[in-house]
Amino acid sequence: MATSYFSIAAILILILFTTTHLNCCLEARKILSSDTDTEFIKTSCGGTTYPDLCVTTFSSYASEIQSSPKILASKSLCLTLNTTRSASKTLTELSKSQGLKPREAAALRDCVEEIGDSVDEVKRSIGEMDETQGKSFAFRMSDIETWVSAALTNEDTCMDGFSESPIDGDVKATVRSVIEKVAHLTSISLAFVNRYAGTIS
Numbered sequence: 422m423a424t425s426y427f428s429i430a431a432i433l434i435l436i437l438f439t440t441t442h443l444n445c446c447l448e449a450r451k452i453l454s455s456d457t458d459t460e461f462i463k464t465s466c467g468g469t470t471y472p473d474l475c476v477t478t479f480s481s482y483a484s485e486i487q488s489s490p491k492i493l494a495s496k497s498l499c500l501t502l503n504t505t506r507s508a509s510k511t512l513t514e515l516s517k518s519q520g521l522k523p524r525e526a527a528a529l530r531d532c533v534e535e536i537g538d539s540v541d542e543v544k545r546s547i548g549e550m551d552e553t554q555g556k557s558f559a560f561r562m563s564d565i566e567t568w569v570s571a572a573l574t575n576e577d578t579c580m581d582g583f584s585e586s587p588i589d590g591d592v593k594a595t596v597r598s599v600i601e602k603v604a605h606l607t608s609i610s611l612a613f614v615n616r617y618a619g620t621i622s
Contacts, residue, residue, distance in 0.1 A: 502544060546564075
């Protein structure tokens with residue numbers, strides 16, 4: 422019965438997660454894009470670990486991004502932040518579900534903390550991308566790469582906490598569905614940040 426309760430709660434929370442994780446930046450989306458803009462997205466996504474997700478996510482922003490590695494990197498960080506924030510909220514709600522075993526509850530609490538750290542690191546990265554004073558470009562990009570890499574590590578650590586056999590299958594599957602999307606977008610963002618960092622020596 423406890424597992425059934427968790428399953429129903431998880432489904433409702435996941436529906437909320439999948440329908441709200443791209444709230445920010447949507448106002449800047451443009452409907453029309455040129456073939457050149459779209460091709461830039463496809464080519465850029467081809468250099469990521471998750472090209473299909475990348476193309477699906479960024480094609481609708483092609484006219485805004487055009488052929489700018491900086492705008493692409495900034496947009497990817499913005500979308501990653503939205504998704505990570507939504508994941509944090511989702512995991513927090515899941516951690517309050519009835520019927521969780523002590524080990525599951527502890528793993529979820531750890532996840533909430535780790536994803537919260539990821540939110541902070543991506544936010545810092547966005548702020549640094551917008552900064553034009555003080556640090557050199559190379560120093561600034563090095564910091565951003567470090568923070569985005571740390572966010573990705575946090576997400577991997579979260580999933581590692583659910584790798585042990587005592588964790589219920591429904592709990593594990595629910596957390597994985599949330600964290601995988603976050604980790605994949607973070608990985609794409611890191612690839613775009615690295616590419617932008619390499620455009621100026």
